[in-house]
Amino acid sequence: MSSARRSIVNDPLDVVDQALRGLARQHRGVLEVHEDPAFVARAADPGDAEPRVALIAGGGSGHEPMHSGFVGAGMLDAAVPGLIFSSPTAAQVEAATRHVDRGRGVLHVIKNYTGDVMNFGIAAEVVADDGIEVARVIVDDDLATDGAGAGRRGTAAVIVVEKACGAAAARGASLAELVELGERIVAGARTMALAVEPLTHPGADQPSFELGPDEVELGVGIHGERGVGRVPFATAHELTGHLVDPLLRSLALERGERVIAIVNGLGATHPLELSIVFDELGARLDDAGIEIARSLVGTYVSALDMGGVSITLVRADDALLDLWDAPVRTPALRW
Amino acid sequence: MVSALDAARARAWVDGFVAAVEERHAELGELDRRIGDGDFGSNLRSAARRIVANLESAPATAGGPFAAVSDAFMATGGTSGPLLGMWFRALAKAGADRDEIPLADLARAVADGVAAIQRLGGAQVGDKTMLDAFVPAADALAGAVDSGDLAAALAAAAEAAAAGAEATAGLSARLGRSSYVGDAARGVPDPGASAVAMLFDCGARAAGAPPTRKETNA
Numbered sequence: 282m283s284s285a286r287r288s289i290v291n292d293p294l295d296v297v298d299q300a301l302r303g304l305a306r307q308h309r310g311v312l313e314v315h316e317d318p319a320f321v322a323r324a325a326d327p328g329d330a331e332p333r334v335a336l337i338a339g340g341g342s343g344h345e346p347m348h349s350g351f352v353g354a355g356m357l358d359a360a361v362p363g364l365i366f367s368s369p370t371a372a373q374v375e376a377a378t379r380h381v382d383r384g385r386g387v388l389h390v391i392k393n394y395t396g397d398v399m400n401f402g403i404a405a406e407v408v409a410d411d412g413i414e415v416a417r418v419i420v421d422d423d424l425a426t427d428g429a430g431a432g433r434r435g436t437a438a439v440i441v442v443e444k445a446c447g448a449a450a451a452r453g454a455s456l457a458e459l460v461e462l463g464e465r466i467v468a469g470a471r472t473m474a475l476a477v478e479p480l481t482h483p484g485a486d487q488p489s490f491e492l493g494p495d496e497v498e499l500g501v502g503i504h505g506e507r508g509v510g511r512v513p514f515a516t517a518h519e520l521t522g523h524l525v526d527p528l529l530r531s532l533a534l535e536r537g538e539r540v541i542a543i544v545n546g547l548g549a550t551h552p553l554e555l556s557i558v559f560d561e562l563g564a565r566l567d568d569a570g571i572e573i574a575r576s577l578v579g580t581y582v583s584a585l586d587m588g589g590v591s592i593t594l595v596r597a598d599d600a601l602l603d604l605w606d607a608p609v610r611t612p613a614l615r616w
Numbered sequence: 617m618v619s620a621l622d623a624a625r626a627r628a629w630v631d632g633f634v635a636a637v638e639e640r641h642a643e644l645g646e647l648d649r650r651i652g653d654g655d656f657g658s659n660l661r662s663a664a665r666r667i668v669a670n671l672e673s674a675p676a677t678a679g680g681p682f683a684a685v686s687d688a689f690m691a692t693g694g695t696s697g698p699l700l701g702m703w704f705r706a707l708a709k710a711g712a713d714r715d716e717i718p719l720a721d722l723a724r725a726v727a728d729g730v731a732a733i734q735r736l737g738g739a740q741v742g743d744k745t746m747l748d749a750f751v752p753a754a755d756a757l758a759g760a761v762d763s764g765d766l767a768a769a770l771a772a773a774a775e776a777a778a779a780g781a782e783a784t785a786g787l788s789a790r791l792g793r794s795s796y797v798g799d800a801a802r803g804v805p806d807p808g809a810s811a812v813a814m815l816f817d818c819g820a821r822a823a824g825a826p827p828t829r830k831e832t833n834a
Contacts, residue, residue, distance in 0.1 A: 318691060364693065371698045372691035396695060402736050403690070403698050407705070 286481050286549075286586055293484025297342045297364055304349055308612055312352055318370065320377035321349040322359040329354065334450045334459055335381035338390040338443055339374060340397050341366040344503055347582045350613030351440065356447035357390075357611070365482060365585070366504045368396030374404035378415060386414035386456035390442055390463065392435025393421035416456045418442055418463030422470045422593065424531050425500025425508045436503050437545045437582040437593040438470035441605070444614065448607035462604075469596030471531050473524040476501040477514065478549060478588030499523055503547070503584040503591075517554070521561035524592045529569060532594060536570030541605060543593040546580035550588050555579065558590050575605050581613060618823065619764040620716040623678045625822050626707075630667065630681040632818035637664040640814060647807040651789070651800070655694060656807045663692045663700075679711025696746060696808045699737050703729035703750070719766050723757045726773075730754045744789040744801065746808035753777035753816050771825035774816035781809035 290296050301321065305314035313324045320339075323329075338348040339361030348360035358381035363369035378387050387408075389401045398419065405415035422438035445466060446459045454462070476498040479488035489505045492498060497520065500508025512523060534540065544559045546552075559578045566573055574597050582591070597605075609616055621629075637660050645657020666688035674680040682704045689701030706729030711717045717725070730750045739745040756776035760769035784806040788799050821827060 367693055370691050370693060371701065372687065375690065399695060399736055400698055403702055406702070406732070406736070407690075410709075 288481070288483045288586070290483045293482075296483045297362060300342070300345070301349070301362065304612070311610075312349070312612070315376070315380070318373040318376045320359050320361045320369075320373055320380070321352050322377065322380055323352055323354070323357075326354070331453075332383045332385050333453060334385045334456050335359075335383055335387045336390060336443065336447050336450055336459075337361060337374070337377050337381060337387060338392075338439065339363070339369045339377070339401070340392050340394065341368060341504075343585045344582050346580075346613035347439070348443070350581075351443050351611050353609070353611030355451055355607055355609035355611075356443050356614065358387075363396075368394065368400045371400045371403035371407070374401050375407050378404055378408050378413060379411075382408075382413045386416065388446060388450070388456060388459050388463070389415055389417040390439060390446065391417055391419050392439055393419050393432055394434065395431060414456060416460045418446070418460055418467065420463075420467050420470075422467065422472045423500075423502065424471045424473045424527055425502070427531070434502055434506075436472045436474070437543050437591055438467065438472055438595060440543060440577065440581055440614075441470065441541055441593075441595045441601075442466050444609060445601055445604040447609070448604040451607070466595060466601065469532065470593060471528050472543075472591050472593040473499075473528050474501050474503070474508070474547065474589060474591035475499050475512075475520060475524060476505070476508075476547065476584075476587050476589035478586075480505050480548065480585040480587035482585065497523075498589075501547075501584075501587070501589060503582060505584060505587060517557045518561055521558050521565065521592070524590075525562055525565045528592060528594050529565075529571075532596060534569070534571050534594070534596065537572075539572045539574040539597045539602075540566070541595040541597050541601070542566070542573045542576045543581070543591075543595075544576070544578045545582050545591045545593065547587040547589040547591060548580065548583035549586045550580070550590055552579065555590060558592070562592060574602055577614075617764065618766045620718045621678060621711070621722050621766060621823065622716040623676055623680065623711075625766075626678045626711060626717070627671075627681045629819045629822035630671065630685055632822050633685070633815055634664045634667055636814050636818055637661060644807045644811055647804060647810060651804045652807065656696060656811075659692050659694045659697050660811065663688045663697055666691060677711055677713060678715055678717045679708040679713075682711060683708035695737065696811075699733045699746065700811075702732040702736060705729070706732060719764065719769055720761045722766075723754070723761050723769070726757050727754045739790075742787060744784050744787040744806045744809075746806070746812050748784045748787070748806060749777040749780040749809035749812035749816075752780040753812065767820065767823040767825040770816065770820040770823045774813070774820040774825070777809075777813040777816040781805055781813040784809045 335358040420435035421433035423434040648656035670684035674684040686704035710725035753773040
């Protein structure tokens with residue numbers, strides 16, 4: 282039986298709030314943390330007064346740097362963090378939506394989880410009474426949950442949606458155009474993850490699931506949910522194959538196509554390991570004749586301290602790459 | 617005969633609901649522990665505390681007390697809380713900027729609120745959720761509008777909600793946390809539906825009707 286990793290916290294019940302206070306301290310002038318109801322917004326910027334569509338994303342905490350780390354110029358206007366692995370409340374989403382609205386409407390980028398979809402939906406109905414137009418893009422890229430009753434879960438493809446829609450919004454795209462763009466990205470995006478170590482909630486005395494020394498959870502969710510099954514622990518070469526092969530089949534990518542590729546650490550996986558996985562991914566896509574046009578390698582969508590990695594492939598064209606390359610200035614992405 | 621819900625009765629309804637939550641949260645939480653994840657009682661209780669705080673600054677209209685409840689539930693975690701928040705919001709809108717809600721408007725608001733729960737929560741009658749009490753209550757209320765008697769109409773709604781909540785004991789859940797325990801949920805009434813029965817009982821009493829027969833709680 283594995284023992285829980287110790288975590289550096291004060292009060293386990295105050296983890297989310299204190300981390301938000303830390304974030305605010307770290308990014309003064311860039312981010313503003315609002316309390317009760319809690320949300321993270323861009324700091325007021327007199328140079329950014331144009332009326333445009335505003336973007337919000339949110340979800341349970343424990344996945345940092347997502348989503349608060351994606352708030353800033355060229356990406357989100359606000360992020361709405363719930364408690365660890367719990368949807369934000371409708372009141373939080375409502376407050377954030379009202380705060381960011383500039384009269385051109387607000388896009389809600391939602392990962393496909395029942396609570397998130399419901400609470401964002403409630404907030405959208407509430408603000409609609411005051412004339413704030415809200416539309417949404419639901420991100421459901423997790424291939425491991427293909428065919429599940431509640432639909433596929435949402436995971437790291439949300440980064441591409443937030444980045445591209447944020448860039449398009451900055452260029453003046455309408456709410457309807459952003460929905461169309463977001464849905465097109467989602468339709469061409471799939472993610473597959475695996476865990477080699479379980480996660481532990483801050484303050485908990487044992488991990489949230491058990492994994493034998495020779496076992497790997499394939500298709501694991503970003504809350505440690507069961508995946509498609511357990512496979513034997515193996516080399517990076519073999520493990521990467523378990524992720525990439527189903528992605529290529531599912532997306533039906535053809536030779537000559539281009540993708541944005543994300544190799545994402547799930548919380549406790551070292552950058553060296555992520556680079557090795559990226560190298561394996563690159564070799565496999567070379568063989569398949571698919572070009573990695575852009576990439577992200579790092580920990581962007583974590584599952585607390587889970588050891589493991591996810592690979593996201595997003596079908597890309599010139600228009601998407603142009604939006605991807607647009608300037609962005611957030612705590613987690615900056616170019 | 618009173619035929620409209622005025623601000624004083626709306627407030628009495630909400631005060632009664634808060635008192636009932638304080639009295640019965642443990643019992644409702646226990647139902648949830650048997651078939652769900654056990655947080656329903658404490659979520660209700662934390663909403664009740666927020667309601668009390670919100671009431672201090674609630675407008676003195678017929679909708680004011682319901683707005684205080686709605687805001688409190690919207691700030692509550694879980695699934696049932698925000699859905700109840702949307703239901704109370706329909707009542708808050710019906711009573712915004714006026715001193716009383718005529719019975720016909722109340723019935724319409726109750727039905728609108730129930731429709732919002734169906735739309736946002738995705739459940740239907742028979743799924744062992746709060747809707748199993750809400751839908752019959754809304755129907756009973758709508759059916760009693762012509763009587764022009766607020767107390768009798770809310771009493772009929774409370775009876776229907778109690779019967780609907782009791783009947784959930786015979787159901788297994790399709791949605792929500794209790795769907796994971798399957799047939800193990802049979803025999804236990806749904807805590808959400810039980811809370812709705814309690815809610816309408818409070819409404820009937822605030823309107824001057826005698827207490828509904830006490831619904832069984834397994």
